[in-house]
Amino acid sequence: xxxxxxxxxxxxxxxxxxxxxxxxxxxxxxxxxxxxxxxxxxxxxxxxxxxxxxxxxxxxxxxxxxxxxxxxxxxxxxxxxxxxxxxxxxxxxxxxxxxxxxxxxxxxxxxxxxxxxxxxxxxxxxxxxxxxxxxxxxxxxxxxxxxxxxxxxxxxxxxxxxxxxxxxxxxxxxxxxxxxxxxxxxxxxxxxxxxxxxxxxxxxxxxxxxxxxxxxxxxxxxxxxxxxxxxxxxxxxxxxxxxxxxxxxxxxxxxxxxxxxxxxxxxxxxxxxxxxxxxxxxxxxxxxxxxxxxxxxxxxxxxxxxxxxxxxxxxxxxxxxxxxxxxxxxxxxxxxxxxxxxxxxxxxxxxxxxxxxxxxxxxxxxxxxxxxxxxxxxxxxxxxxxxxxxxxxxxxxxxxxxxxxxxxxxxxxxxxxxxxx
Numbered sequence: 385x386x387x388x389x390x391x392x393x394x395x396x397x398x399x400x401x402x403x404x405x406x407x408x409x410x411x412x413x414x415x416x417x418x419x420x421x422x423x424x425x426x427x428x429x430x431x432x433x434x435x436x437x438x439x440x441x442x443x444x445x446x447x448x449x450x451x452x453x454x455x456x457x458x459x460x461x462x463x464x465x466x467x468x469x470x471x472x473x474x475x476x477x478x479x480x481x482x483x484x485x486x487x488x489x490x491x492x493x494x495x496x497x498x499x500x501x502x503x504x505x506x507x508x509x510x511x512x513x514x515x516x517x518x519x520x521x522x523x524x525x526x527x528x529x530x531x532x533x534x535x536x537x538x539x540x541x542x543x544x545x546x547x548x549x550x551x552x553x554x555x556x557x558x559x560x561x562x563x564x565x566x567x568x569x570x571x572x573x574x575x576x577x578x579x580x581x582x583x584x585x586x587x588x589x590x591x592x593x594x595x596x597x598x599x600x601x602x603x604x605x606x607x608x609x610x611x612x613x614x615x616x617x618x619x620x621x622x623x624x625x626x627x628x629x630x631x632x633x634x635x636x637x638x639x640x641x642x643x644x645x646x647x648x649x650x651x652x653x654x655x656x657x658x659x660x661x662x663x664x665x666x667x668x669x670x671x672x673x674x675x676x677x678x679x680x681x682x683x684x685x686x687x688x689x690x691x692x693x694x695x696x697x698x699x700x701x702x703x704x705x706x707x708x709x710x711x712x713x714x715x716x717x718x719x720x721x722x723x724x725x726x727x728x729x730x731x732x733x734x735x736x737x738x739x740x741x742x743x744x745x746x747x748x749x750x751x752x753x754x755x756x757x758x759x760x761x762x763x764x765x766x767x768x769x770x771x772x773x774x775x776x777x778x779x780x781x782x783x784x785x786x787x788x789x790x791x792x793x794x795x796x797x798x799x800x801x802x803x804x805x
Contacts, residue, residue, distance in 0.1 A: 393499070393507025395693065404696045407706035409492065411538055412512045412690070416490040419531055421514055424489040426470040432460040437677050438469030438646055443586060449497040463496040467513035468646070468671065468687050469678070475517055476680035485518030488527075504694040515687035517675075522623040525650045525670060525686050526630070532654055532666060532688050533632055539695060540704035543657040546627070546634035547664070549608070550620040551588060551641055553648050554673065556613035561587045563606045571601050591639040607638040619649055646671040650686065656698070665698065666690040712740030713805045715758035719751055719770040727769050733798050739805060758784060765804065767797070 390396055397405060413423075432452050439445050451463040464470055471489060474480070480487050491513045498507055514531055516524040529546060536544055552560060568575060568583055568590060576595040583590055591602055612620065627634050634652075642651045651669035668688030675683035699706070714734065718727040727743060734741045742761055744754040751768070758766045768780040778791040781801075792800050 391507070393501040395506055395508070401696070403706040403709050404699055405692065406709065408539065408692050408695050408699075409512075412492065412535055413490075415531055415534055415538070416514060419488070419527060421488040421490040421531075424471060424474060424491050425493070426464075426467070426474050426491065428494065429461045429463050430470050430473065432462040434469050434473050434678065435462050435465060438472065438674055439466070440586065440646065443589070445497065449499055451496045451498060465497045466495060466689060467491050467493075467511055468515065468685075468689070469674070471513065471515050471687075472517070472671075472674050472680070472683075472685065473678055475683070476675060476678060481518065481675075481681055481683060486524060487517045488515070489517065490514045504691070504697045506693060510692040512690040512692060513687065515685060517685045518683055520619075520672070520684040522619050522650070523626065524684075525623050526626040528668060528686050528688050529627070529652060530630065530632065532668070532690060535690070536654060536656065536665060536695070539699060541656050541665070541695075541698055541702065544633070545655050546632065547637040547640050547653040547655055548624070548627075548634045549637050549640040549651050550612060550616055550649050551647050551651055551669075552608055552612050552616050556611055556616055557608075557648075560606065560608045560611035563611065564588075564590070567605055568601070574598075575601060588641040591641050602639055605639075609636075609638065616649055623650060642667055642669055646674040646677070648672045665694060710740065712742050712761070713764040714739065714741040714801055715754075715761060715763040715766045716741060716743050717751060717754040717758065717766055717768045718744065719768075723769040723771065723774060726774060727767075730767070730769075730797065734801060737798060737802055739798075739802050755782075765801065767801070 416423075432450070435450060436446055441447070445465050450465050453461055455461055471491060475487060475489075491511075493510065494508055495511045496508050499505060501507060512535075514528055516528060533544055533546075551557065564587055565583060568579070572580070575590070575598050576593065578595070579590045579593050579598055582593075588608075590598075591605065593602065609617075609620070624634070637653075640651055640653065641647070647669045649670040649672065651667070653667040654665045655663040656665055657663065666688060668686070670684070670686040672684040674685060675681065716727040716731055718724045731741050731743045742758070742763065744757065755766065763784055766782045766784055768782065773779050773794075776791075777794050779794055779797050781790045781792050781797075782788070783790070
């Protein structure tokens with residue numbers, strides 16, 4: 385066993401895994417920029433209060449999962465467990481609320497939660513995050529939802545559907561919470577301890593309970609859509625109309641509430657069939673009151689968070705192959721000090737014209753050793769330079785597939801190789 389191992393819940397992404405990650409990152413960035421989203425990078429850690437207020441006290445994320453610490457200046461800081469609260473903080477602090485609205489922003493990077501590690505879920509994980517801030521129009525919800533739909537579909541993940549619900553707003557939600565609490569009080573002896581705790585601190589989250597004993601109670605609980613105010617009802621109806629218009633399949637899921645307190649109105653998840661027990665790929669929703677919670681002006685917003693590890697795992701399960709990485713197709717071999725120097729110059733010239741090349745690193749290596757490396761690197765051409773080649777002014781170029789060798793004028797070599805590869 386090695387002396388040191390990576391911490392539990394973390395992942396080494398090895399070179400052979402990188403094509404998946406490159407494909408996902410490039411595709412997500414392309415789709416975001418195609419839809420007018422601009423990149424925003426924020427710190428990996430924020431003041432703990434940003435997440436405590438934004439995500440909500442009483443949530444599992446804040447109570448159990450955050451990596452929090454006090455720095456040498458006595459500040460309480462937390463490694464970001466999600467992007468949205470930090471994005472909204474940046475939106476307020478940097479005056480983006482006085483720019484052209486809505487602001488369409490995307491971010492990508494590591495996030496941290498002390499969660500139980502399992503397939504596709506880690507304590508350090510990578511998220512792609514997209515937000516539309518400053519607009520109440522349900523068309524903004526649709527843009528976020530179609531962005532993630534197109535992301536998964538474009539990566540070869542079939543049979544997609546949205547799980548969809550509305551969680552209301554501060555005007556209509558209190559009536560629903562009152563009805564929900566009243567219903568649960570009638571079943572107090574039948575629910576789990578976590579549900580009793582959630583009922584006091586974050587009532588909607590009882591609908592997200594996974595305990596078997598609570599499932600019949602959840603199934604018969606009041607539905608929040610029956611308590612929506614006119615504005616929320618119209619917003620939800622418009623969004624469903626838009627989804628029908630674009631032929632995006634969805635299912636109404638009356639127990640879907642997501643795990644964070646800042647959600648209002650729309651909440652959704654993207655599900656796919658044929659990927660094992662965990663059908664949910666990602667989730668998001670609207671958070672119209674979050675900016676005010678963080679000390680900013682009244683600002684509607686909607687967003688989504690996507691775990692890249694989950695996407696890569698799903699692509700592998702479905703045997704979706706990413707494009708092969710672009711690797712050099714030329715190997716430079718040499719015999720002697722002067723040919724080595726000329727090979728270094730040739731390496732530099734080729735790379736300056738965007739031609740990938742391997743150089744045989746390591747002094748005093750024989751030609752056979754260098755050719756073995758070239759074969760393992762799976763290059764197409766190996767350029768061989770020795771004293772004889774320098775004297776004649778022609779390099780020997782070996783086609784590694786056919787074994788044929790060609791003499792090429794050194795002055796024309798860069799152009800010849802550029803055309804070949």
